[in-house]
Amino acid sequence: MQYYPERVLLPPLTTINQAIERAFREHGEGRVQMPAKVYVYFEKGDFRTMPAYLPALGIAGVKIVNVHPENPKIDLPTVMALTVILDPETGMPEAVLNATLLTDLRTGAAGAVAAKYLIPKRAVTLGVIGSGRQAVAQVNAIAEILEIEEMRVWSRTPANADRFGTLFDTISCTQASIERTCDADLLVTTTPSRRPLVRAEWVHEGTHINAIGADAPGKEELDPALLTRARVFVDDMEQAVHSGEVNVPISAGFYTADEIAGTLGEVVCGRKRRKTREEVTVFDSTGLAVQDLAIAALVMEAGEGTELKFP
Amino acid sequence: MQYYPERVLLPPLTTINQAIERAFREHGEGRVQMPAKVYVYFEKGDFRTMPAYLPALGIAGVKIVNVHPENPKIDLPTVMALTVILDPETGMPEAVLNATLLTDLRTGAAGAVAAKYLIPKRAVTLGVIGSGRQAVAQVNAIAEILEIEEMRVWSRTPANADRFGTLFDTISCTQASIERTCDADLLVTTTPSRRPLVRAEWVHEGTHINAIGADAPGKEELDPALLTRARVFVDDMEQAVHSGEVNVPISAGFYTADEIAGTLGEVVCGRKRRKTREEVTVFDSTGLAVQDLAIAALVMEAGEGTELKFP
Numbered sequence: 001m002q003y004y005p006e007r008v009l010l011p012p013l014t015t016i017n018q019a020i021e022r023a024f025r026e027h028g029e030g031r032v033q034m035p036a037k038v039y040v041y042f043e044k045g046d047f048r049t050m051p052a053y054l055p056a057l058g059i060a061g062v063k064i065v066n067v068h069p070e071n072p073k074i075d076l077p078t079v080m081a082l083t084v085i086l087d088p089e090t091g092m093p094e095a096v097l098n099a100t101l102l103t104d105l106r107t108g109a110a111g112a113v114a115a116k117y118l119i120p121k122r123a124v125t126l127g128v129i130g131s132g133r134q135a136v137a138q139v140n141a142i143a144e145i146l147e148i149e150e151m152r153v154w155s156r157t158p159a160n161a162d163r164f165g166t167l168f169d170t171i172s173c174t175q176a177s178i179e180r181t182c183d184a185d186l187l188v189t190t191t192p193s194r195r196p197l198v199r200a201e202w203v204h205e206g207t208h209i210n211a212i213g214a215d216a217p218g219k220e221e222l223d224p225a226l227l228t229r230a231r232v233f234v235d236d237m238e239q240a241v242h243s244g245e246v247n248v249p250i251s252a253g254f255y256t257a258d259e260i261a262g263t264l265g266e267v268v269c270g271r272k273r274r275k276t277r278e279e280v281t282v283f284d285s286t287g288l289a290v291q292d293l294a295i296a297a298l299v300m301e302a303g304e305g306t307e308l309k310f311p
Numbered sequence: 312m313q314y315y316p317e318r319v320l321l322p323p324l325t326t327i328n329q330a331i332e333r334a335f336r337e338h339g340e341g342r343v344q345m346p347a348k349v350y351v352y353f354e355k356g357d358f359r360t361m362p363a364y365l366p367a368l369g370i371a372g373v374k375i376v377n378v379h380p381e382n383p384k385i386d387l388p389t390v391m392a393l394t395v396i397l398d399p400e401t402g403m404p405e406a407v408l409n410a411t412l413l414t415d416l417r418t419g420a421a422g423a424v425a426a427k428y429l430i431p432k433r434a435v436t437l438g439v440i441g442s443g444r445q446a447v448a449q450v451n452a453i454a455e456i457l458e459i460e461e462m463r464v465w466s467r468t469p470a471n472a473d474r475f476g477t478l479f480d481t482i483s484c485t486q487a488s489i490e491r492t493c494d495a496d497l498l499v500t501t502t503p504s505r506r507p508l509v510r511a512e513w514v515h516e517g518t519h520i521n522a523i524g525a526d527a528p529g530k531e532e533l534d535p536a537l538l539t540r541a542r543v544f545v546d547d548m549e550q551a552v553h554s555g556e557v558n559v560p561i562s563a564g565f566y567t568a569d570e571i572a573g574t575l576g577e578v579v580c581g582r583k584r585r586k587t588r589e590e591v592t593v594f595d596s597t598g599l600a601v602q603d604l605a606i607a608a609l610v611m612e613a614g615e616g617t618e619l620k621f622p
Contacts, residue, residue: 005620035349042399051360066402082404088353091377093393309316
């Protein structure tokens, strides 16, 4: 069994994007096993357990990931993750990976896959709501597949938005009001908000939104009226209804699961798509265990683990 | 983060029995979080993911365990397990443990806890159906709390029963017919059978049965008529109905979940009990994630891990 600590050298983002696209294709074709993630709750946070099997890659395993919002006060990341990989032939544990950075990267890559298939242009204005790790990962992954002509960022804490703007060498970034930030071809929302931040009237025709922040019951970033107006794709139906952007509007009766247009996997497979240039599309990302397996496979192929005795 | 390989030095069985009894008490008092285990299926086996949080011990985590019946052909155990422990305060992974032997031990200890509370005598005749790792673990754990006056064993493969008999220094063991083996104060069934082996008429009044083998849909060891006649306790309602000894009779309509008398945790808490000396009692064990946390805590207290870099 190998242990893979957090890596300095990682596969190129294009390779990660391609691997994640393949994971979504397999999911869309129904060729994966992926029970919905399971939540356990603590006083100060929670952890989620995400098992899956991706036969096309011959890989199976479980990601275990926490969310503890107060961790930064004691200099620990809010989110930390470990992935355990099993050999499907024998069930033997093959690897344990520090998956904290990998979680950011595979979520960024999902946003890039959604943007690739759901935006009808190759050069875009990009609006970013929130300026944390997920915001950075989205921009980096998306920059691999789209030309970002202009980027605007809004954060509740302006100093964070300033710092965010300095992180990208080749993309110019302006700090803007939330209303102005929403006026974009591609809007990425990455906050842990528990009430809608993005009003429907701020979003123009044809915009695609990657709704990344909502990943637990009670979280939401978008005006429910925006969901009703948009064509909404989710990563996984069961997870999205439970904990994605649509969870609060569905619980409150403002939206129904029947209105969801389909999954990103179905989009990648060509069975679902944006129908007009004018409609607003939303990708509601909760994070799939098969994304974690796909990026773990890349890290394991690159080698560099530490051997641990097992069995 | 520490890695704990398979240990030669383990806590004494009495310590393990006490820790497992405490885990059942916490479960019985409703002071744990333990979502039902999740199954993922392979061509040649499966793996189960078992998350839990045991606040009384300040411990949380996930056991990941496979079952691949063909593994012995290539000199690997059928069952292998890894437990990941998280710090409830921060969600940070604290330890990864090789939990293969620990799984045997905590299952043996559950059988000992059931025997302690559900058998009205302190000296017993013991019948053992099956002669593998689980049979050995049951006998060792039970021998810590009951005097075993006589032990009989039955195995489909007589050579295995012979070998089993040589493993215990202080307990005399006789190989017997299955019918004769069932004539005992305490009967332990530990096979992977998918049809009933133990007939109701072979089991005398007052016998307690630890039904250990059935741990997945389709598995059963006991005549459904025996369940109907007995007072049945399970470790966890949801898991037992899904994959315990009662799963096949319930699916087939021979038994209903309403007939289950309660959980072992409720017995340990004193809220449920054997009602007469004459009735047959059954403990249907599927294995609880809180047992895995309790035994992991013992191993971690004993020290001896290997440091792994995290985060």
